[in-house]
Amino acid sequence: MGSEGSTVKERLLKSATEVFGEFGFKGATIREICRRAGVGISLVNYYFRDKEGLYLEVYRELFTGAIREYPPDMGLDENAVPEDRLSAFIRSFLYRMTMVGGRHSLIMRELLDPSPSLIRLHRELAMPLQKTLTEILTELLDPQCCEEDLGYCATSIIGQCMFYGPSTQRFRQRIFSLDSDEKIELVTSIITAFSLGGIRAINEKEHTKGVIHEA
């Protein structure tokens, strides 16, 4: 059952990643995690203090591992044009989501009812991503755009990406799932084009203040 050939701690982390991904924090049980790891049920408390301690370590490992494999610049030169860097950012985001998610989703799942320590951890881990996107948008947006416009554009871009995540799979048709590298590339190009058009529109709006606005 439990994959031998590695330490108990590693096996627990692996099975915990599976089980938390399938059932979420509340739905996952220590018993099932230990069953899949092939060990007794008290070892979680022995190695990770408690259930949340194990969860935090799984979360951190998944997050940093995904960023290590798909960094937000995707190895692109930092002097590349911002359009290409935006595309790389979106591509990396989509790859990380499908990598971490698989059929299920762990990251961006429990964020509905997160414990304070999880919020802190997530904020810490997501910091470099936010920084990268801000840098890209600073170059793409007109200098006269206010800081809030930048935030709204970032929100629109992240929102589009996240909606392709496994957590919202039930909403979409199967056609729009990221189930192959080709599909990821296609969605990357769509979101990139859509967003560049959106950014252009925001820039134009900034030029012609006084927008038509229906009641």
Next chain:
Amino acid sequence: MGSEGSTVKERLLKSATEVFGEFGFKGATIREICRRAGVGISLVNYYFRDKEGLYLEVYRELFTGAIREYPPDMGLDENAVPEDRLSAFIRSFLYRMTMVGGRHSLIMRELLDPSPSLIRLHRELAMPLQKTLTEILTELLDPQCCEEDLGYCATSIIGQCMFYGPSTQRFRQRIFSLDSDEKIELVTSIITAFSLGGIRAINEKEHTKGVIHEA
């Protein structure tokens, strides 16, 4: 404690809406729901068969109530220009989210681990929304755009809106929360402009097939 002056069934529905919204389906307990309604704990099973029966009724009531109050056309004439109808659609979406959500979120919350009956119910309820957006996009997109492009644009728009929902509140800064009507109007205009720009970009891309694409 429990607001008197209405039937037990109504009081249960009301407190269940609160508790499910705060803790989600799995986190909510029948005992807490009944405590807030001021009745014994067996009445949920008496009136609604079981916990899921109560949840489905709460979900349906919330969803249809929100659409009744903020219909996807916002009372706009159906001959209005598609730009305005898109704006109205986005506005209604945001209003429904904040209305249903409040501090917490019920709809679009348990969709991560939904029961089969909840999926069925949600699909049924969300149908008219999808239909409305499709109609709008049909007018906005070039006739030569394929059906998939329409789906991707719809996904981008819904994704942007949903990311302002209460479920992802922890991700954003407080500035980008929909905590007043003015903020909703502002976000509506941003998402509308951004999306119209995005749609225009998709239309243009369709004209000039053979897009630059970095490795």
Next chain:
DNA sequence: AGTTGTTTTAAACGCTTGTTTAAAACAACT
């Protein structure tokens, strides 16, 4: 072989959950 400290187990604890049961309270009608 014996001691010491770590790792692992099996069993139990205490608590909470959704649901059921049997009886009590109530209302309506004869």
Next chain:
DNA sequence: AGTTGTTTTAAACAAGCGTTTAAAACAACT
């Protein structure tokens, strides 16, 4: 007043949870 059927309660049930405990297995070193 008495019967009947519905509504409500309080208590109990069975199952599952995270965690703890005490003892067993193991390894390393003297």
